[in-house]
Structure formats: structure tokens, C-alpha cells
Amino acid sequence: MIRSLALRDAAAEVWEASLQHPFVQGIGDGTLDEAAFRWYIRQDYRFLIDYGRLLSLGAARAPRLSWMRRFAALSLAVLETEMELHRGFAARWGVTDLEAVVVEPATAAYCDFLLRTASLGDFSELVAAVAPCMWGYAEIGTSLAANATSDRYAEWIEMYAGDEFGELADWSRELLDEVDGELEAMKAAFLTSSRHELAFWEAAWQSPR
Numbered sequence: 504m505i506r507s508l509a510l511r512d513a514a515a516e517v518w519e520a521s522l523q524h525p526f527v528q529g530i531g532d533g534t535l536d537e538a539a540f541r542w543y544i545r546q547d548y549r550f551l552i553d554y555g556r557l558l559s560l561g562a563a564r565a566p567r568l569s570w571m572r573r574f575a576a577l578s579l580a581v582l583e584t585e586m587e588l589h590r591g592f593a594a595r596w597g598v599t600d601l602e603a604v605v606v607e608p609a610t611a612a613y614c615d616f617l618l619r620t621a622s623l624g625d626f627s628e629l630v631a632a633v634a635p636c637m638w639g640y641a642e643i644g645t646s647l648a649a650n651a652t653s654d655r656y657a658e659w660i661e662m663y664a665g666d667e668f669g670e671l672a673d674w675s676r677e678l679l680d681e682v683d684g685e686l687e688a689m690k691a692a693f694l695t696s697s698r699h700e701l702a703f704w705e706a707a708w709q710s711p712r
């Protein structure tokens with residue numbers, strides 16, 4: 504079986520739980536509480552900083568020059584373009600203290616796992632840990648775009664449903680399929696990141712409001 508599909512299969516239940524999560528469904532049908540969305544934007548902004556760090560570690564460790572370039576370009580895109588989009592969201596949704604955000608436990612746990620894997624794991628585990636973030640958000644965006652019943656969070660949905668993120672998801676699958684690595688170790692990293700993604704939605708859903 505193609506490795507990316509084997510990993511996707513192993514994490515199928517967790518991915519389905521993320522897609523069906525009330526926070527995610529609430530983005531699609533517009534019922535999500537704005538305070539919960541603001542909590543998410545604030546925490547995600549902090550997440551992106553460490554995600555940029557992780558991609559830079561990917562660039563440093565990549566065995567192929569073409570992958571090295573892509574990781575480096577992506578790190579810059581996250582730290583510039585995607586963080587700028589989040590600042591735009593924050594301004595529109597009334598978040599005024601973006602730079603002073605305190606990192607919550609679910610955010611810290613996910614970031615720490617990613618950076619630990621990127622620093623101490625095999626490069627193939629880094630690839631497996633990074634993939635659910637790119638591929639998972641593209642799936643969620645595409646699914647919400649196809650089924651959305653409200654345009655309240657349309658901008659967020661359109662961003663992740665867009666071609667750019669679809670191509671990123673393709674690239675993450677290409678990495679999963681082509682990198683030299685052990686399936687079991689990659690599966691463990693892929694599953695752990697997938698569970699952190701689900702825990703992030705749950706923390707945002709349970710956030711004080």
C-alpha cells in the first residue's frame with residue numbers, strides 16, 4: 504500500500520473525529536461562538552511561530568536540495584504570509600492582544616512534540632509529524648467549503664480550501680511516500696500529530712467564554 508494512504512488509514516478515526524468536531528462543524532454552519540474562534544486565532548498565532556521553527560529545522564535536515572528549498576520557502580511563508588493573515592483575522596474579530604498571548608497547554612503540547620520530533624527524531628518522523636497539519640487542514644477546508652451553510656467564517660474556510668493549501672497537502676503526501684524511513688516510526692509520529700490536532704480543536708471548544 505502507498506505509505507501516505509497507510510498513514511491516513513491508521514489515523515482515519517482521529518481525522519473523522521476532527522472533521523466532525525463541534526468546533527469545526529461550527530465554523531461550517533456559522534454557529535461557532537465568536538469568543539471560541541478568537542481563542543483559536545490567538546493560540547494558532549502562537550502555534551504558527553513554532554511551526555515556522557519546525558519548518559526551518561526541516562530545511563536544515565532535508566536530504567534533498569529540492570526539499571530543503573521547499574521547507575525554507577514554507578517557513579518564510581508561514582512566518583510572513585500566514586501570520587499576516589492571522590493578524591487580519593484578529594483585527595476583524597476584535598483580538599487586540601495577539602503579541603501578548605499566553606500559550607495554553609494544548610498548544611504547548613503540540614508545539615513541543617513537533618519540535619522534539621524535528622530535533623531528535625529521524626527526518627522521516629519529522630515529515631510524518633508535519634503532514635497532518637498540512638493535509639488535515641486542506642481536507643477540513645475542502646469539506647467545509649463543499650458543505651458550508653453560513654458565510655460567517657467563509658474567509659477561514661476559503662483560505663484552507665484554496666489551491667495553495669491543496670498543493671501543500673499534495674507535497675506532504677509526496678514527502679511521506681518518497682522519504683527513506685521506517686513505517687512504524689512514521690505511523691507513530693503521524694498519529695500523535697493527528698491526536699494533537701484533535702486536542703487543539705477540543706481545547707478551543709472548551710475554552711473559557
Ligand SMILES: Cc1ncc(C[n+]2csc(CCO)c2C)c(N)n1
Nearest residue numbers: 547550554577581585636637640703
Ligand atoms: C493547529 C494547526 N494545525 C494546522 C494548521 C494549518 N497550517 C499551519 S501552517 C500550514 C502550512 C503552511 O502554511 C498549515 C496548513 C494550523 N493553522 N493550525
